[in-house]
């Protein structure tokens with residue numbers, strides 16, 4: 001494969017070094033993200049009755065006050081909301097205890113008419129503070145990856161601009177992994193976002209996006225490189241940018257996934 005100067009510059013920005021005209025290899029980069037500790041109080045994440053919440057709090061050593069969640073979002077009701085109503089519903093959501101520790105919800109960013117919609121995992125500390133997904137170091141890598149295939153979260157036509165959302169709209173404390181009950185309670189929001197954006201392509205980044213969209217716990221390495229479906233929409237699976245920061249050798253595979261996504265988008 002021959003690379004244009006622009007592609008070479010973009011790949012360089014992604015941390016991928018080209019050797020000769022035909023080969024792409026990853027350049028070592030220092031790991032900049034920290035591993036996510038498990039949350040010891042996760043047992044009370046989504047207790048939905050006062051009695052259960054108290055029992056769970058006791059089981060967790062009484063370290064946390066009981067939390068009484070609002071009822072789970074009603075998917076049929078959420079499916080009727082327009083964009084602004086959906087955004088407002090997310091902002092006021094108290095369906096799991098993540099609402100207690102969040103600074104704000106993180107709805108998404110980009111063009112709600114984008115051809116490409118990216119699904120990540122959950123807001124981290126910076127995202128929670130700024131109210132925008134992927135603004136930390138993983139987000140900077142994501143922006144460079146998108147630029148490499150001519151896409152941006154900034155102002156652009158729907159064909160060039162992406163919409164970025166997460167499976168969870170609230171930050172899990174200390175950036176722990178999302179809990180299954182949290183993912184379940186938040187899923188109607190993501191589904192409605194996809195229905196309203198009506199993208200031509202979904203790009204699932206990381207295992208929680210894959211779980212949410214494909215209901216699969218297969219490793220990314222086994223799912224990437226081919227086209228999956230969410231309803232009738234094509235889904236391309238790739239590594240999460242935070243994983244790529246820790247495992248730069250896999251940037252080559254992520255680049256191949258982006259090329260697959262770009263090919264599908266160009267159809």
Ligand code: URA
Nearest residue numbers: 120121122123133134
């Ligand atoms: N990782 C994600 O998956 N989403 C964000 O918004 C930030 C980091």
